[in-house]
Amino acid sequence: MLGDWVSACAPGEFEKQAAMMLGINELLSFAPQLTVDVVGALVDHIPLIAIVVSEEQRRQAVTLLSDWGLPAQQIHFVSMPVRGMWVRDYGPTFVRWSDGSITILDAEYPPADRPNDDKVPSAVAMLLKVPVAQVPITLEGGNLLTNGQGLCVTTWAIVERNRRRGYDQHKVSRILSDYYGFYTGVYLAPLEDEKTGHADMFASFVAPDVIVVGKFDPAIDAANAKVLDRNAEVLSGTKTRRGPLKVVRIPMPSNKDGIWRSYTNVVFANGRLLVPSYPDQDPRVEEEAMDTYRQLLPSWKIIPIDCGALIRQRGALRCVTLNIPWLTERFAMPDHRYVPTVTAMSA
DSSP, rough: OOOOTTTOOOOOOTTTTTEEEOOHHHHHHOOOHHHHHHHHHTTTTEEEEESSSHHHHHHHHHHHHTTTOGGGGGGGEEEEEOOHHHHHHHHOEEEEEEEEEEEEEEEEOOOTTTGGGHHHHHHHHHTTOOOEEEEEOOOOOOGGOSSSSSSEEEEEEHTTTGGGGOOOHHHHHHHHHHOOOSEEEEEEOOOOOOSSSOOOGGHHHHHHHHEEEEEEETTTTOOOOOHHHHHHHTTOEEOOOOOOTTTEEEEEOOTTTTTOOSSSSSSSEEEEEEEEEOOTHHHHHHHHHHHHHHHHHHTTTTEEEEEEGGGGGTTOOOGGGEEEOSSSSSOOOSSOOOOOOOTSOOO
């Protein structure tokens, strides 16, 4: 156990970041153009650590990026024999101590057919040479939102997925407090019929006291319009260190075709915000979403990224990226050469 929230806390993604991890391994096949777009938006702005499964895949990535005129030599490629591109879900959670140092938290990632994915947090701790703590909870990172000051937002899916451990809401909250530094946890209803059950599919903090929450047109999805309205009510006025939490509503794209698009599954990167874009959707709805972020983050550069291909795999931008928070002392960043398979993982 790490101690209470006064000593350590999971930082917010809108805070200063040291680097960004990308799950390039599957992205190369599922969404190569998105790979190009994300790297192009970030490579000269923040250090990128890209997960690949082999030297051959690294060469494929370098060729793709170089063909688009991008400086692939600036990317830190790391080989990990993982199956999924969802590094947000299986990757580490970082907590920052009062002295600025970082500890990595390693929770259980549930898919049994992806054993190496569950080993990534400890492997990243070894790679970056930072301490790691095992957390006795089943948790996917997509279902964990933090305001950086001890407030956590998740969905009831986290309780359901830990019932096999014999946990109830109180036990889950105790672990989130003891390890992650959350003094308040808000449990929301997940979207009906959306498979992940994750909070980042409909919500995102943009400041310690501001959260955006999706809103459905009742004519498109009446049931989930009610779900999100209730979630917004639950969040509204929640205490933060800056005062009552402000809830800003943002439109949700249509899901009539069974595809669960989201404008909240975003990537924060030191003054740049990457927002999912869907060219086949109503441009008026998308412009409203982008304008919402422009108003909330006036000094940030808002960059739309076409997620039309990726979202069909049930995830968007936040799902395939992982923020590495700023540290008082620089961590041991891997060099720009290819880093072989981390020894903590089996090939």
